[in-house]
Amino acid sequence: MTSALPDRLPEGAFRARRLIRFSHCDPAGIVYFPVYFDMFNGLIEDWFSQCLGIDYASWILGQRRGMPIVHAECDFARPSRMGETLTLGIMVERIGRSSLSLRFLGEHEPTGEVRLAGRLVTVATSLETQRAMEIPDDLRAALERYREQCRESAHG
């Protein structure tokens, strides 16, 4: 599965910088690996709000929709340490009826060295019924536009 993970971010991909903090690191001095999954979740929030044009908090709290994670994985190619900065990027891998597969890449700044490559699969869920629901049209359209934008930039 490692080979299927991306080795660089397309130009059009949404990115955010993350400073590695003291609190992210363990007694061995490197980022404690579950922290990266938390960073992926935060990146989804920023991507929704800043790129897809969907307010993540309203989507969850107002419309009572959930995005539970049904699969998570990550390859950690190299450790990162306090004081370093990572650029995290997000890509759409697959848009299903109710599921969504996302890929993540973390590059060291400024060298561009790939530090980690991950994947999350989430399922759109109604918090009222606790059941999977179809990905709503507005989100689906935004996801497809985003995927196209990444593709074009990758082949540009």
Add this chain to the structure above:
Amino acid sequence: MTSALPDRLPEGAFRARRLIRFSHCDPAGIVYFPVYFDMFNGLIEDWFSQCLGIDYASWILGQRRGMPIVHAECDFARPSRMGETLTLGIMVERIGRSSLSLRFLGEHEPTGEVRLAGRLVTVATSLETQRAMEIPDDLRAALERYREQCRESAHG
């Protein structure tokens, strides 16, 4: 990769019970998924100390060895909620020269329903040189005994 994850724990597998706490859960009321990876790491500690006969803290702090995670994955079959109890179990999948692949299963107690199935791959590392090292003989022997113990119980 989902299909390769185990669907039940062999009798001989090391297990620990984990109460799902308020602090493990998110605004949707279910365990925030990175918490499970933290639980896997804690389970490794308990398994070393209580089952393999190796004091985890001394191993890390005293002998300056590390066990950085190079791959992590998990399938979350069903969500868990505050007040529920999970039984987490650990299995040895592969013992390499310096790498070790472990599998994890989380079952709801008392129904036995599988809630999650994960995998961590770690590499024995010298904290002095920051390089991979061969898995030390005492750990290797303990791992092989444990794997045998799980196998026998599975086929018993």
Add this chain to the structure above:
Amino acid sequence: MTSALPDRLPEGAFRARRLIRFSHCDPAGIVYFPVYFDMFNGLIEDWFSQCLGIDYASWILGQRRGMPIVHAECDFARPSRMGETLTLGIMVERIGRSSLSLRFLGEHEPTGEVRLAGRLVTVATSLETQRAMEIPDDLRAALERYREQCRESAHG
């Protein structure tokens, strides 16, 4: 305020043992201080369920009551490290109309050295109205019994 914090647990106080894990510690090798506040919250859960006879999860999720923290404080007398075990204990300081002040003490096991002494003040809240409510009678009675039990043991 330091002087007002207790310097030993009365015999009758509810206690729980906590192993200090790798994930609790920071790059300086000691417990990252917010972790202690998380431990206090977990101790309240155990105390409700195991000592006061009130199922914490049902109380929150079923009856839609909350216990938001309005004040938190802790003195950290000495650091703790991976592999050490702390005994955490809880005491009732004050039972108000809707507020409850609790004290916490953390002792190293087996030396009994006091490592930390904390206080949390919480307010019983209806999650429906988001407003403070009177502490329900069943909880108040359990809290008063517990306080008495600690007092008697302290003067025994």
Add this chain to the structure above:
Amino acid sequence: MTSALPDRLPEGAFRARRLIRFSHCDPAGIVYFPVYFDMFNGLIEDWFSQCLGIDYASWILGQRRGMPIVHAECDFARPSRMGETLTLGIMVERIGRSSLSLRFLGEHEPTGEVRLAGRLVTVATSLETQRAMEIPDDLRAALERYREQCRESAHG
């Protein structure tokens, strides 16, 4: 002690904006209180690097100095929720021989409503000897300049 906590940030105080994320919140939908202490620690890092001109990571990792917290407290005046933004500010309360007392204020943006007011006391420590050390001259000078800058702006 509540009354001694500040009720507004002086103009000259260092500030940072923090988006309240899904992962910061608990099943009651509000920020889980230990998260605020983690935010305070992160604010100290940003303040060192962006305001005091001292690279926090080098200070800890390179010069092997620590800043363990010996006292932490916070009043939580009002809860905060996913999607809200807080402005966190920091003030120097007291500069001792080796100890440093800092105050924190968290205001809701854009209303300015005070949501929380905290205090951390830390002690400069040599990670080599694990003993308190005098606050180094460069840090002391930077702290005194900062305190002056806050005072002037407060009385301006």
